[in-house]
Amino acid sequence: MEQRISFITLAVEDVARSRKFYVDGLGWKPMFENDEVIMLPAGEHLMLSLWSIESFTAEIGTAPARGVAPITLAHNCATEKEVDNVLALATSIGADVSPAIRREWGGYSGYFSDPDGFRWEIAVNPGPTGDYVLP
Structure with a gap:
């Protein structure tokens, strides 16, 4: 396996709230967005994906743990x-x-x-x- 990371995906409670924080607040520019996900270029060949918890869970089959991520x-x-x-x-x-x-x-x-x-x-x-x- 090549040593690199392509996506960092964070499961978020409210995609619209995350958009307000990252796009409207911090000024990041989305590459793609809809009601379930926002994809934000975060470096060369790196994407930060903010995905609704529901869609995240449907994709991976397990609900994410709650609380402060370690x-x-x-x-x-x-x-x-x-x-x-x-x-x-x-x-x-x-x-x-x-x-x-x-x-x-x-x-x-x-x-x-x-x-x-x-x-x-x-x-x-x-x-x-x-x-x-x-x-």
């Missing part, structure tokens, strides 16, 4: 000011935000959650930030 999604920024600006934007659209701080690992990061509780890390990362080339 994962984070990360968005790397070039500067600390950019991190602060993204977190301020998230605050302005009603996200639960943890302010950025300098981390032991050398970076600067904070977090926000989307309407379904999925946590986003917004960071300046001193290490690889997507420019890594697979051998």
Whole structure:
């Protein structure tokens, strides 16, 4: 299997609410959307899919667990000011935000959650930030 991820799919309670957050609030541009799903380009060859819980469950056959998912999604920024600006934007659209701080690992990061509780890390990362080339 080739080492890559093509889609990240999040099961959401309310697709319209997620659209308001990601498209209207954060300014992301959908590639495709209907009442059941919004597909948002999230990088080269990577799509973030926000899928209604009902359609998600019908597709995979099992309802997703509820509560805070034990994962984070990360968005790397070039500067600390950019991190602060993204977190301020998230605050302005009603996200639960943890302010950025300098981390032991050398970076600067904070977090926000989307309407379904999925946590986003917004960071300046001193290490690889997507420019890594697979051998």
